[in-house]
């Protein structure tokens with residue numbers, strides 16, 4: 001990571017709501033773009049890593065764009081399996097967590113052609129060497145289900161730059177793994193602005209900044225990054241029994257004394273952190289309370305905390321799930337708004353590039 005990425009600390013001790021992102025200036029002056037791949041149900045890593053911040057920012061009046069990154073599904077797999085189902089489940093999770101489609105523009109990027117067209121000029125702005133040394137892409141290749149690495153795998157961070165820049169977002173609430181991609185988006189914006197300024201010297205794109213939460217990399221039940229497609233996640237929409245089962249199977253260690261040591265005991269620390277986030281307490285305090293109770297007591301605490309925390313969200317999710325037509329309408333309306341914004345940006349890009 002270079003010094004180009006500016007991260008804004010997402011929490012402040014005196015913030016009105018715990019975990020509230022700190023925007024020192026007028027929230028309505030900002031536009032946020034974030035999103036997820038429709039590869040499976042959202043999990044607690046998403047919630048504490050970015051989704052909670054999205055809702056808080058929306059509620060502060062920030063203009064919110066949320067992309068269902070459907071083309072990104074085929075970066076690391078041959079086909080987009082159960083795409084419609086996963087897309088609906090993402091929208092369900094968004095709405096259940098508190099995103100409001102009246103205020104937030106929720107759309108699939110495949111439904112916005114002008115956004116995708118930006119990929120062409122943007123690809124000309126980065127070198128193959130830059131694309132191939134991206135550490136997140138390397139990690140994803142290691143976990144890929146494909147036998148060969150596709151061109152889309154190397155270029156998807158540039159596509160993600162198009163997701164961010166088409167709507168001129170200046171803030172991007174993400175998990176830690178996304179920081180290299182944000183650096184690509186900043187590089188693309190900077191180089192485009194340098195190469196193609198307006199006649200009056202003004203520039204087309206703002207430089208987007210990452211907004212990291214205080215849980216930028218939640219670990220899964222195997223001690224690795226919690227991920228939809230690694231079988232190590234606690235889905236937001238899981239039942240209480242499923243949640244208990246997943247947590248019971250989590251990898252811990254033989255030391256009965258529970259402490260919070262993310263470096264030497266990542267499995268235990270990941271569980272302690274989950275309970276702490278759900279209880280809105282310091283992880284050290286949660287660990288101390290469990291003390292010599294061992295992994296069984298830790299897992300009981302985590303299960304109870306997670307289930308209690310998610311209960312209202314899961315109830316809302318079940319209500320919303322009854323109306324699939326509404327979910328499709330949310331995506332339809334979002335795509336309409338996103339298309340208007342993308343068409344305007346593409347027209348501006350064509351103009352500064354001298355297209356006829």
Ligand code: ATP
Nearest residue numbers: 036037039045049174175216217218226227228229
């Ligand atoms: P997949 O396994 O299909 O890649 P994923 O779980 O990594 O799924 P993405 O859709 O790739 O989820 O990521 C969506 C957003 O959620 C990104 O901003 C990412 O940084 C964030 N995120 C994902 N996993 C975590 C995690 N474990 N902790 C914090 N943030 C996370």
Ligand code: MG
Nearest residue numbers: 037177227228
């Ligand atoms: Mg991912």
